[in-house]
Amino acid sequence: MIIGTAGHIDHGKTTLVKALTGVDADRLPEEKARGITLDLGYAYAPQADGSVLGFIDVPGHEKLIHNMLAGATGIDFVLLVIAADDGPMPQTREHLELLDLLGLDRGAVALTKCDTVDAARVAEARGEIEALLAGTRLEGSPVFALSATTGEGVPALRAHLDATAAAHRQRRAGFPEHGRFRLAIDRCFTLSGIGTVVTGTAFSGRVGAGDTAIIAPEGNGGHGGLRVRVKSLHVQDRPAQHGQAGDRCALALAGDFEKKDIERGMWVVDPAAAHPLRRFQAELHVPSTQPALKHWTPVHVHLGATDITGRVALLDCTEVGAGGTALAEILLDRETLAVRGDRFVLRDASAQRTIGGGRVLDGFPPSRHKRSPARLALLNALRDDDPATSLRLMAGQSAAGIDLIRFAANWNLGDAAAAALWQQAALRVVRSGDEQIGFAAASWRALGDKLLAALAAEHQRAPDMVGVERERLRRLTLPTLARAAFDALVAELIAAGRLAASRAWLHLPEHQASLSPGDRDLFAVLKPLLDAQPFGPPRVRDVAKASGTAEDVVRQLFRRVARAGELYPVAHDHYFTADAVARLVSLIAELDAENGAARAADLRDIIYHDGGGGRKVAIHILEFFDRIGYTRRVRDEHVVRSSGTGHAWLDN
Incomplete structure (x- = not known):
């Protein structure tokens, strides 16, 4: 269990942690010289059952709230420290407000410096604490009167922490850890013989020695994050093979990076969890002590261990009153990582005052219709x-x-x-x-019905056409439907006998398109001209000239034959026979299998020796297959789509 301190400056947080653990959490020379905590401190206390209690000691000064928040977001249990002589002070109240916004509802109060006041003052301070906690998440938390200097009352607090930790471990054992590994980095340093080490609290998942992880978001304008390997790790200050959600972890990392590339606020995550974002939608709450928060307010966003400037865009109102809750989009000035349920705190543009907080709802919000x-x-x-x-x-x-x-x-x-x-x-x-x-x-059944209805309408509109090309039918069904989903839908409908395919065309099983006897006779005369050069057939004007048929007659005939599925308009006034297109499907599939893609130069070399044209014709052919969805263009190459829809043409 990770315990985090909170409270006003000079109320004895660090002294209390030392009394509980024997460890001085002030590690910086300037902290020891000035006698105040400036940054996060860490201490650990072994327990009788072999487990370890972890403590995060936070600074209490009002100007160091950003450091306090970097530690508070990863704790399980709050130890609110209040001096008996002063009672609750401004930073006590602000820290308590922050803990409320972070959703922390398990804790205890240490009433320190009781050796400096009389019993009446201790009783009075207890009353002040009860009033302070009323209506907060920590209402009803036990209060331990003690002196960290003399040790009086410290054993009772330690016993309570031990018992709470035992219950926490039992509860965790009943709920196996889930989710991908995520750790918010709050320290990064170098150790001789070990290398770069990062520390933080694991928010979720599990990590082990030898695992690969990503540090994200990558700094200095990088993209995709830094890939690292976990060489070894310490959990709760002890060597371990694995760490999991709720553990304080120190990870020794290896990879192509330098220490300067890593800083507080970054995350160490499972590679599948590396999704940097610059905006998220959230549930937002404004404390009852704060003024109304208006739309487009500039803010500091504290999430995980980071502090990022940004703005608040309200979605369901124009302002959130004191004590109110709203839906909002948080827009950030730089990237971070977040998932649904992560808690965050908002402070004003000058970082002087807490103005709200909440939890992330959606890290992948739409760019339009946000308020629908x-x-x-x-x-x-x-x-x-x-x-x-x-x-x-x-x-x-x-x-x-x-x-x-x-x-x-x-x-x-x-x-x-x-x-x-x-x-x-x-x-x-x-x-x-x-x-x-x-x-x-x-929804899936409705899509199938919509596809068939669109096809029936096309058959009625153009009864002489054999069917509809796949890509056009996808757009008629639902333009936003992914190609993979459309192909799966088509496959199911064909398997169920509700849809049929004839080469590149999809049609209802009962639909048939045929040519008139006159069209059939004329096409029989002209088709040999196309067969003579299957991969570079003459254009309409050349067929007309060679046969002595009027150009417009040839053009209209070829359009009707194409509707019947026996010709394909590969380019303007440039028709290929169905047999030639089927052969080209096989050739392109072979090029894709051999080279990972089909290129115009390679296709030209093949078709040139078999009645084909030059590079220009090869380009037209590849662009035709892109249009109908058999291939997709990747720079100057054409890759067969994974659905392989073109192969169906060979079977019909």
Whole structure:
């Protein structure tokens, strides 16, 4: 269990930690010289069962709130320190307000310096403390009157901390750690013979020696984070093989970086949890002691161990009154990491006053329609700690499906937990490479019905066409539908006998397109001209000239034949036969398998010797396959899409 101190300057926090652990948490020379805590201090106390209590000692000075917050966000238990002679002071109240905003509700009060006052003053101070805690998350916390100097009362507090820690360990044992590893860095230093070491409290997950991790966000304008390897680690100041959520960890790291590349406020995370962000949507609360917070207020955002400037954009109101709660988007001036449930504190632009705080709801907010009723309903659903609540609502709202990778990242779900949630919600999950898209069962059925209805309308509009090209049908069904999801939907409908495919065309099973006898006879005369040069057939004007047929007659005929699926308009007035296109599908698939992509020069070399044209024709052919969705262009190369839709043409 990690215990964090809080309270006014000179109320004896560091002295108390030393009395409890025997360790002086003031580590800096200037702290010892001036007798005040300037930065976070750390101490550890072994327990009888072999476990270790960890203490984070925070500074109490009002100008050092940023350091206090860097330590307070990673603690399990609050030790609020109040001197008996002074009683609650300004920083006592501010620290208590900050602890409330951070959601910390387990703690105790140490009433220190009781050796300097009489019993009446101790009783009076107890009354002041009871009034101070009323209405806060720490209301009802036990108060221990003591003297850290003489030791009186310290054993009782230590016994209470030991018992609370034992219950905390038992509770943790009943709930296995979940989520990906995340640790907020609050120190970075170098040790001789070990190298760079970072310390912090693990927010979630588990890490072990030999694991690969990412330090993010990368500083100095870098992108993607620094990849590191955990050489060894200490947990609660002892060597260990593994650390997990709630532990104070010191990680010795190896990798292509220097100590100067790492600073307080960065995160060490599982590679799958490295999603830097510059805005997030949140539930925001303004303390009852503060004035109203208005839209677009400039702020300092304290999240994890970092302090970032930014602004508050209110979503469901124009200002939040004292004691009020609202939905907001926090826009940051630089990147950080955050997941749903992370707590944060807002201070004013001068960093002199706490003005609000709350918890993250969505780290992947949309850029549009942020204040729509549907969006606000989803944010309200995200307030529920059960991810299934927001998942069900999102699935019902999104006809194009949910990006499940982002959903899992926002909730910091591991693979097993995510898969169980998808199953619990009865989602239809489409997987394509690293992509996962989830659909509610009703939404998936509705998409199938919409696709078939769009196809029926096209058959009625153009009965002489064999069907609709895949990419066009996807747009007619739902333009925002991912190609992988569309291909999965088509495959299911074909397997169910509700849809049919003829080469590149999709159509209803009962639909047939055919040419008139006159068109069939004329095409039989002209087709040999195309077959003679299958990969570089003559254009319409050249076919007309060679056959003595009017150019407009040839053009209209070829359009009707293309509708019937026997010709393909590869370029303007440039038609290839269905057989030639099917052969080109195989050639491009072979080039993709051999080289990872098809290039115009390679295709030109192949088709040139088999009735093909030069590089310009090869480019037209590849661009045609890009348009219809068989390939996708990557710079000057054309890669066969993973769905491999073009291969269906060879089977029909």
